[in-house]
Amino acid sequence: MVHNALSKQSAVGIDTTAIRIRESVIERRARFRGLAEPLSLLMALAVLIVVFSLLNERFLTTSNFQNVLTQSAIPLIVAVGATLVILLGSIDLSVEGVMGATGMTWILLSANSRGGVDLGPWAWVIALGVALVLGVASGLIFTALKVPSFIVTLGMWYVGLGIATMLYGTDLLPRLEDEGLKGWTSRISFGLPNSFWVALLVIGLGILVLRSTRIGRVTLAIGNSETIVRSAGLPAFRVKVAVFAIAALLSGLGGILATVQLDIGSPTVGSGVLFIVIPAVVIGGTHLGGGKGGILRTVLGVFLLTILNNGLILSGVESSYQSAVTGAILVAAIVFAAWSQRDRLRVAK
Amino acid sequence: MSDVTTPPAVLRLDAVSKSFGSNRAVRGVSLSIQPGQVIGLIGENGAGKSTLLKILSGNYRHDEGTIAVNGREVQFRGPADALRAGIGVVHQEQSLFTNLTIAENIEVNTPIGRGGVNRLGLYNWRRLYADAAQALDLIGSHLNPKTRVSDLSFVDRQMVEIARAIRVSAASHTTPLVILDEPTAILERTETAILEREISKLRDIGSVIFVSHRLDEVMRICDRVVVMRDGELIADRSVDDVTEEELFRLMVGRETHAAVRNRRSIEPATKPVISIQDLTRAGSYTDVSIDAYPGRVLAILGTSGSGREAVARAIFGAEGFDSGSVSIAGYSGRPSIKKAVALGVGYVPAERKTEGMVGEMPADQNITLTHPGSAAIGPFELPRRRLSLARLWFEKLDIRPREPEHMLQDFSGGNQQKVVLAKWLNSSDLKALVLDHPLRGLDPGAAETVNAQIRSVCDDGTAIILIPDTIDEALDIADDIVVMRDGRISGVFDLGHDNPATLDLLERML
Amino acid sequence: GCTSTAGGVAAGSTGPIAKEDLVLVASVINTTNPYFIANIEGAKALSKKLDIPLEIIDSQGSSQTEISKIQAILAQGKKVVMFVNTVASSDTPTIVDAVKRAGGYVSIWWNKPDNFEPWDSGDNFVAFQKHPGVDSGRCNAKAIGDALGGKGNVIMFPGVQDSTTSQTRVAGFEAEMRENYPGIKILENQPSNWDPQLANQNAKDLIAKYGDEINGVWSADDGMQLGAIQAFDDAGLLDKVKFASDGLYPDTVELMKKGYGNNAIVGETFHRGYMASAIGLYTAYLAATGEIVPSELPKEKRTSFFDIKCVTPDTLDEYLKYDTPTAAADFVDKLVETGPWDTEPATLIGGGGPEVLPKP
Amino acid sequence: MTKIESETTKIDRETTKLAVPVRAKFQSVKRIGGWHAIGPIVIFVAILVVVAILTPAFIGGGGLAIIASSSAPILLLALGQAMVLNVGSIDLSNAAIGLLGAILLALTLGPVAGLSPLIVLLATTAFGAVNGLIVAYAQVPSFALTLGTLGIFQAVALVASGRTTVYVSSNGEGIHALYESGIANVPLTFWMGVLVAVSLWVLLRYTRIGRGMTAIGKNESAAIFSAVRTRSLKVLAFALSGFCAGLAGIAIIAQAGSASPTGLGSDLLLPAIAAALIGGTSISGGVVNPLTVIFGALTVALVPIATTAVGIDAQAQSLVYGAVIIAVVALTMSRNKASIVK
């Protein structure tokens, strides 16, 4: 039982070349893998663009380009928040409800056809405040009461929708009266639609938050292992609440922009956004389990879905089949992406 | 223990206790640590070492007693408080964020406004990488701080953890206290050597609490050894006045059991149970041929990166290979885990928590998961019989506490390992057992029980393929030794007639 | 043992019910659309007029919610007089069955299976009522066809694909164009699920696809039209395109009055949600109180089509009176006076069986 | 070796001996179920009591039967979903499969009569199995995959139905009887769900298949290394989800006698998932009790009915519904301080 091996071993000297070689292999593999996934998404996107432009020459025009960008703007903004939430390993289903509540609050406090008060910029503050309250409520219920985010945000969807419905009441549809704001979202500035500029700003800020701030890094850490986050003394609670608040704020911003885009206030102004945003995040390659993924990938995902939808209409696919074609392409894309990584020990949930 | 008041003890525990329900994991532990001391903390699996350390790291709150750091009494409300007090920890369980880079993991606790995090809370990546590289350099590692932890091997991960613990301690302005809970359990000897050197260096800047089941290591590294048993601190000795045997007795409560293995030679007619021929996997191992015979223990030695684990996994069908063949009991078709198990192979993986056990399942269900034995009739399970079957194994392998209906994750590491072993032993027809670091994290007493069990299975005619922690473990139990280096076999010994010295083996490994 | 289920004990009910025992129930698809809000308004007005309590059911767009909420009210043992704007036509048999068991009386609006007629179900299914979709579609087609001078290209935004309401409107629109405006080409239709947002997006995509080839836009309801108009406005094409749709929402009235775009909206059909609910509820009320016996009514009073008016910017003024704050109450007053089938502007114009689609 | 054993047993711990009786007691409480298992039942009953106090007529008038019958399709879908959640996956397409099943049933009942339900169940089980095969063998995340197949099934339903409501032309009596007749005044469609729940409970608790599934949900890697047939069991979980969806389709036809792509059953995905979760199923896998899922489904069906029965303003019902769903789960969740919830 008494060992003398070690002292001898030290005498032999520690040969670290094997370790060095392994380290360099690791680095090379990591670098390649970092590129591989977004690359296959970009390839898929390129294939779609080529196919659609062959099917209809109007597909590759500036005006359609701007159209696609306008349509992707609101999902992009909301998806930045959704990505953060999914990176936590949670999910935010409340998107459409928050959009409705925020949009209704905003338009009823802005110059609108129903009359009432016009609070100008304060309308933005109060409306986003509503979004913030909903987000913080989701976050707190999720973290403090430990209710799964799926249920919290599902409930919050209905709560938001309920608030919007009650605000809507039984009066006329509120229409936007401010001529400067009407159609603002799709107006072109410096070659791009205004709403897309907003989306770019949000994406930029999102990337900054994720890459370079405490909230962002702890978010990734929580997605990897919350147990370790807690035992490392990191502020898991605050970060989770903050992420839900950010997500709700962005949904709220999306709700206001959607209201501007439609020119009328409606409790269901966000309808359909959830089913673009979540698939976009997933297609982008962000893991639903949390910890892996990023905002730029989500951006690709949103573009993929928007272009797919736009391209199917432009190439005249019968509308009954559109969901099937989208679904089939989605299945093909994820199977294609996962095929090379198949391994008998890999766990995909 | 010591009446000297200057300098104040880095850490002083006074009658600290902690219970989980009715289980008093730590009972009235008093201990004081002076600056520059390396304290070895040893004890059986489940003795309460980790629990004590988790109290110190703020993960658990103690029920009774006081803790003073640098002479000031502290109340840790959470891990953050402990960090602030200058206590850096390497937990027994792996605790790195595998999706983040090495640098982020090391710098994860850097307070805002310091190091790579500016006052606005924004990260300065260049600074972060530089700091991390420096921290790694301290422990002799040259890993690129930009590497993601998921790409690292066990060993490298452990290095990162230690670098982080040291960094946390050094970042506070107090005398650092570094707590290492079994940091060497998953390290190979070469890495342990580096680590030992580093721990010795830490003496100059602070103090260390070091937990290990390897008594020789403890004797070499530490100044003082404290022994825990059943949650109590039962001995506190200077390394100079204690021997390994004495420590063993203190821990386990009995003398070491030195069994000498009667080695048998292979009878001429015997066919190997497992025979691998020219097995090659690019970048991992090349032209490996090994035969494992019934009733014999075959140990594969090698350093990390030698490819021995990959070979073991290939035998079990868990990983593919590029060329060559694996034949189990005459079958050499397409390998898969299911096929291997059907042919009577068992595998105890090195990563027990993730691959070896379903932690959130009761121990009895883990035991019968693969081979239900008498606990199932056809597809139907019989919970009562399952429980009594599990009780049998609990007795036989001395798994404690004797409560097979408890979640496996609530057992201590050593006992979990025994349950994993029992899962395979429960087979009525176990032809071969592949053991990847089976004694990892086991206390010497438990290690002996497990070893005895392995021997007994082997004597019943099962072939054992063992990837041991140490050369001595191999010499202790093996009939055959295969040495691997850089993916190739560099030596084969039949201990029936060869008698290799440790140094011979070591030379072939390095 | 096996017993009969689904709530009530009474299987069907004949004989008049005292007014004090009655409760009015109006079930709408959602409460976030002007049309359904108007449904509620009409029900409230009638409730006030008849002095009978009213309960509103919000189906939240779900058949399951609709049916279970209706059953919840029935289970309380009240004698209901019910108006249901069904979420899907397939809901009708279940609802009728439940009401029948509970001994209530129900009028269904807009959606029901073609082969499921009131006279096959006894007196409790008082009537199925709607405004004819074909007329609506034809009316819109005329407006666009005339505005375009019989030449040009049109895109269409139908509602949910499996909705008969949308299908009949589409059929009417296409038939009218085919028969009387051969110079007008229908470029494409993109079902937009009654959703203004989706119509807005689809319109944007079709603008990208056809650009200024588009001369006319038809939508199956005004909600979708509001979304589509905004898309054309954003693209700067509003001045060149003509719109027509069904429903003449108050918001549309405002746009038409303003001459939005270059008098972009050229045609609408007029009907009001409060009229539908008031007619439906009142018919059921008459049956409940025994003032009419459904089985003795002619078939067109059981499966009934009510008039819709074609509105153009020139005739718009005639309809403003129906949107005053007292309009619903006024309508109800007249309704109670003249009966459910003869109240202007929603008078009975036909029925007695499924709406006949024009031959393609 | 024998020597070791005798010695080690001698030093068996005091703690162990002390701990056993207390723990055993705790175990027996747990065996009854604990809050985790009875929570959903208690909450359902509590809401029911509130409704009964506020509107006694509702309960007297067969309210329970209404709740049970409207919960039947939700229950069936929730049970399938729970099986998939148990292996750590999710099936977003099961409600669409159910509706497609209903449409197929309506289309085929006339021509092939009694064979039709069998064909439909076979088809929906196969649809589920295809999901499972792709998830297991292509190793794609189930969320993304079933989102894709959801779109496909929806389109198939739309096309198969001819974009309109499909009515059972003949031979519908047998199916309709499932809704018309019942036990204890509750329709057979609901009892069908209960039967499935009990079967699944037996499967999970008393068979190796169930044990394997749970092991996959709790630690798939360990399950792979324990030679659990992980892939087959995943396929089985998805196939069961498809099968349950087929039964839900039958329940829909039993109730409505017709089906349409946007009609009854077209919006059951989220309610069914909510029912599974309220019934104590863990969204991250490995924890499920089909018996409590019954009460999850009953609760999900009860809340909107209750808001109406109690007479909450129509425009506020959404808000109340959302708040109650959150509150119910908050109350029924079993949690401890250290647990991680996602």
Ligand SMILES: Nc1ncnc2c1ncn2[C@@H]1O[C@H](COP(=O)(O)OP(=O)(O)OP(=O)(O)O)[C@@H](O)[C@H]1O
């Ligand atoms: N979270 C917990 N809940 C309940 N009991 C626990 C918990 N953690 C530890 N225990 C129990 O406390 C006792 C001490 O465990 P601890 O992990 O401290 O042992 P250890 O000395 O570190 O053992 P090892 O050498 O195996 O790591 C054991 O009986 C263990 O089962």
Ligand SMILES: Nc1ncnc2c1ncn2[C@@H]1O[C@H](COP(=O)(O)OP(=O)(O)OP(=O)(O)O)[C@@H](O)[C@H]1O
């Ligand atoms: N899937 C893989 N693909 C490529 N290279 C791999 C793969 N798995 C392992 N390797 C590489 O193969 C080499 C051998 O790894 P392995 O884990 O088998 O070492 P080992 O000698 O068994 O380690 P230990 O010292 O822990 O026994 C390492 O350089 C490792 O990076």
Ligand SMILES: [Mg+2]
């Ligand atoms: Mg420990």
Ligand SMILES: [Mg+2]
């Ligand atoms: Mg290794």
